Every structure is written in structure tokens, then in C-alpha cells.
Amino acid sequence: MTREDYSDVTYMLEIHHPLMARAAKPGQFVIVMSHREGERIPLTIADFDAERGTITLVIQAVGKTTLEMQQTCRAGTSLYGMAGPMGIPSNPGSAKKVICVGGGLGVAPVYPQARALKQNGAYVIGVLGFRNKDLIFWEEKFRAICDELIICTDDGSAGLKGFVTDGINQALENHKDVGEVVAIGPPVMMKASAEATRARGVKTMVSLNPIMVDGTGMCGGCRVKIGDEVKFACVDGPDFDGHKVDFDDLMIRLRRYKEEERVATERWSETCRMRMVDGKVVPLPE
Ligand SMILES: Cc1cc2nc3c(=O)[nH]c(=O)nc-3n(C[C@H](O)[C@H](O)[C@H](O)COP(=O)(O)OP(=O)(O)OC[C@H]3O[C@@H](n4cnc5c(N)ncnc54)[C@H](O)[C@@H]3O)c2cc1C
Ligand code: FES
Known part of the structure; x- marks a missing residue:
């Protein structure tokens, strides 16, 4: 595999797997085991290249397994196992004008969908949201496939100051003929995006x-x-159709194992060169 780090917590792994690269479709995911005793975790196929035989994963280190992979998945190493591609591929539909919205890490999984829509002949407006300009990644990749791109930052350090919903509203004001919005990111962001489009139908x-x-x-x-x-x-x-999703139920279910996840991360941090400080895992000084 090859690897690139986008920030302290976000890293990209490009994995050589020609069969998977040929089979992958936008919207699908893989289940990965980094080592023999490792947990199986689902990760979206953020990009794939059938000619080079690679698939790309973009991962945020949030708990035991993603932190462990951040330490151990180095260029030249291999994953223990990867199952997929899983899930129903996204349906590019027939909309002629589409807004593709990515919030934070959601920028990566919305990329193959935006590319497929463009290849399908749609006019693609990208709306990408980050907390600040240091966290921006794949801007050039999106510029290459989007007809328009709106970057939003929470603190205004780049692009439009505000959330992706501000970007969506701006795009919908300028284009009354948008046929579909695709929004990927944290549940709270997807919920707000679905609310922003509901009234306009x-x-x-x-x-x-x-x-x-x-x-x-x-x-x-x-x-x-x-x-x-x-x-x-x-x-x-x-x-799924964002106007039908019960996001509150999803968020409650995502919080269900918080305590077990905290304990697992803390135990793991005690056995490696990391420590928990104020609830965050930080490397030990050299
Ligand atoms: C279809 C799908 C695609 C995903 N794509 C990506 C991606 O491209 N990049 C990325 O960084 N993350 C992605 N995730 C989330 C990723 O699977 C979790 O962040 C990861 O499993 C956390 O494991 P952990 O041990 O590091 O953290 P933990 O401390 O175990 O969990 C941290 C948080 O991650 C969530 N989580 C925990 N275990 C799972 C699990 N088995 N399945 C799903 N969520 C879990 C929970 O909300 C939890 O609060 C995806 C999840 C799904 C379901
Ligand atoms: S992960 Fe078990 S039913 Fe979907």
C-alpha cells in the first residue's frame, strides 16, 4: 500500500487489489481487518482505479482500530484482510444538475459519486465543508470534475464562512433547476442538509x-x-433518501457503545507509544 497523511487524524491508504478495483462502484464500501486479531471495520471506497488496480480509503482516527491502523499501516505494508465491495452502488439517476456535498471526512466518499455523475453528463456543483483551511483535502481532485466548487469553512479561513448548508443554500439560490443533492458526512451534517432541501422538494x-x-x-x-x-x-x-431517514435514531444508536469504545481505546493506548490526555490519544514524547 501507499499512504498520505492529510492531517493529524486523517490519512489516506491506496491499496493494490486489482480484482477489487475492477469490481468497485461508487457508493460501495469494504470491511477491513488490519491484522489477524484486529476488529473488522467498514470503510468507504473513496476512489478506485481499475487500470492501476488500486482502491483508495480515507480514514479518520477516532478510536482503537483507526488509531492502531494510523500507526501500523505504513507504505509497503499490507492489510490482513479486506472483504468487498459491499453495499448497493449509488444510482447516478437522471438529474441534469446535481449538488454533491461532503462534510469533513465525507468529502472522500462523495468523490466517486460526483465523478460518476459528471461522467453521466450531469452539471456537478461541489460543496465541501471543513472546520478550517488546514483540514482541506482533495480540492484539486474536485475542481477537475466539478463545474462549480464551493468550499466552506466553519471559521472562514478559506472560501465561504459557514457550514455546508450555507453552501447548499447559495447553490440552490443560483440554480433553481437542481434535480438532486447527494450529501455525505457526519449524521448531524446530513440531517441539516436534508432539512435545507426538504422545503424546496x-x-x-x-x-x-x-x-x-x-x-x-x-x-x-x-x-x-x-x-x-x-x-x-x-x-x-x-x-438512502435523506428526507425519510430517522437521523435522531441513528445518532442514538451510534452512541450506544461509547463507554466500551473509550475503555478499548484507553487499554490499547496503554500498550503502545500513545497516551490518553484529556480524552485524546497523543503520542508519547520520543
Ligand atoms: C458504510 C460505512 C462506511 C464508513 N466509511 C468510513 C470511511 O471511509 N472512513 C472512516 O474513517 N470511517 C468510516 N466509517 C466509520 C468507521 O467504520 C468507524 O470510524 C470505525 O469502525 C471506528 O472504529 P474504532 O475502533 O477506530 O473506533 P471506536 O472507538 O470503536 O468507535 C468510534 C466511533 O465509530 C463508530 N463505529 C464504531 N465501530 C463501528 C463499526 N464497526 N461500524 C461502523 N461504525 C463504527 C461509532 O460511532 C463510534 O462511536 C464508515 C462506517 C460505515 C458503516
Ligand atoms: S452489519 Fe450486520 S446486518 Fe448490517
Whole structure:
């Protein structure tokens, strides 16, 4: 694999896997095990290149496994296992003008969808949101495929000062004929994006990230409420109609194992060259 770090907590792994690269479609994900005893974690296929035989993962270090991978997945190493591609590929639809919204790490998974829409002939407006300018990544990649790009930063250090919803509102004001919005990011951001488009009646697709275990529809861990129906994100999604998603239920379920996750991260940090300080994992001084 090759690797690039985008910030203290965000890193990109490009993995050589020709079969997976040929099979991958926008919107799909893989389940990765970094070592034999490792946890299986779902990660979106943020890019794929069938000619070079690579798939790209962009990962945020948030807990035990993603921190461990941040330490151990170096250029030239291999993952223990990777299952996929999983999930139903995104449907590029027939909309002629589309807004693709990525919030924080969500910028990576929305990229293959934006590229597929562009290849499908749509006019693509990108709206990317970051906390500040130091966290911006893939701006050039998006400029290459978007007809318009709006960068938003919470603190105004680059682009439009505000959240992605400000970018969505600006794009919808300027383009009354937008047929679809695709929004990927933290649940609270996807919920706000869906609310921003609801009144205007613009179809809005989101990609859900509930806790997953098997990824094959058998454990029920990734249960989500979509309108009156219960769906499993791993086999029925992960893309769903944002106007029907019960985001509050999703957020409650994501918090369910917080204490166990904290303990696992703390235990792991005690056995490696990292320590918990004020609830954050930091490297020990050399
Ligand atoms: C379809 C899908 C695609 C995803 N794509 C990406 C991606 O491209 N990049 C990325 O950085 N993260 C992605 N995630 C989230 C990623 O799987 C979790 O951040 C990771 O599992 C956390 O594990 P941990 O041990 O590092 O942290 P933990 O301390 O175990 O958990 C931190 C938080 O991550 C979530 N989480 C924990 N375990 C899981 C799990 N098995 N499945 C899903 N969420 C979990 C919970 O909200 C938890 O609060 C995706 C999740 C899903 C479901
Ligand atoms: S992860 Fe088990 S049912 Fe979806």
C-alpha cells in the first residue's frame, strides 16, 4: 500500500487489489481487518482505479482500530484482510444538475459519486465543508470534475464562512433547476442538509454509517429507520433518501457503545507509544 497523511487524524491508504478495483462502484464500501486479531471495520471506497488496480480509503482516527491502523499501516505494508465491495452502488439517476456535498471526512466518499455523475453528463456543483483551511483535502481532485466548487469553512479561513448548508443554500439560490443533492458526512451534517432541501422538494440522498458487524445483513447491527420501514444499511444501503431517514435514531444508536469504545481505546493506548490526555490519544514524547 501507499499512504498520505492529510492531517493529524486523517490519512489516506491506496491499496493494490486489482480484482477489487475492477469490481468497485461508487457508493460501495469494504470491511477491513488490519491484522489477524484486529476488529473488522467498514470503510468507504473513496476512489478506485481499475487500470492501476488500486482502491483508495480515507480514514479518520477516532478510536482503537483507526488509531492502531494510523500507526501500523505504513507504505509497503499490507492489510490482513479486506472483504468487498459491499453495499448497493449509488444510482447516478437522471438529474441534469446535481449538488454533491461532503462534510469533513465525507468529502472522500462523495468523490466517486460526483465523478460518476459528471461522467453521466450531469452539471456537478461541489460543496465541501471543513472546520478550517488546514483540514482541506482533495480540492484539486474536485475542481477537475466539478463545474462549480464551493468550499466552506466553519471559521472562514478559506472560501465561504459557514457550514455546508450555507453552501447548499447559495447553490440552490443560483440554480433553481437542481434535480438532486447527494450529501455525505457526519449524521448531524446530513440531517441539516436534508432539512435545507426538504422545503424546496429537492431529492436528497445520504450515505449512512451505523455500527456494522458482519456487513451481510445477518446481525442487525446496522438497523436504520427509513420512513415506516426498518432497513439494514449494509445490504439495503448505505445510500438512502435523506428526507425519510430517522437521523435522531441513528445518532442514538451510534452512541450506544461509547463507554466500551473509550475503555478499548484507553487499554490499547496503554500498550503502545500513545497516551490518553484529556480524552485524546497523543503520542508519547520520543
Ligand atoms: C458504510 C460505512 C462506511 C464508513 N466509511 C468510513 C470511511 O471511509 N472512513 C472512516 O474513517 N470511517 C468510516 N466509517 C466509520 C468507521 O467504520 C468507524 O470510524 C470505525 O469502525 C471506528 O472504529 P474504532 O475502533 O477506530 O473506533 P471506536 O472507538 O470503536 O468507535 C468510534 C466511533 O465509530 C463508530 N463505529 C464504531 N465501530 C463501528 C463499526 N464497526 N461500524 C461502523 N461504525 C463504527 C461509532 O460511532 C463510534 O462511536 C464508515 C462506517 C460505515 C458503516
Ligand atoms: S452489519 Fe450486520 S446486518 Fe448490517
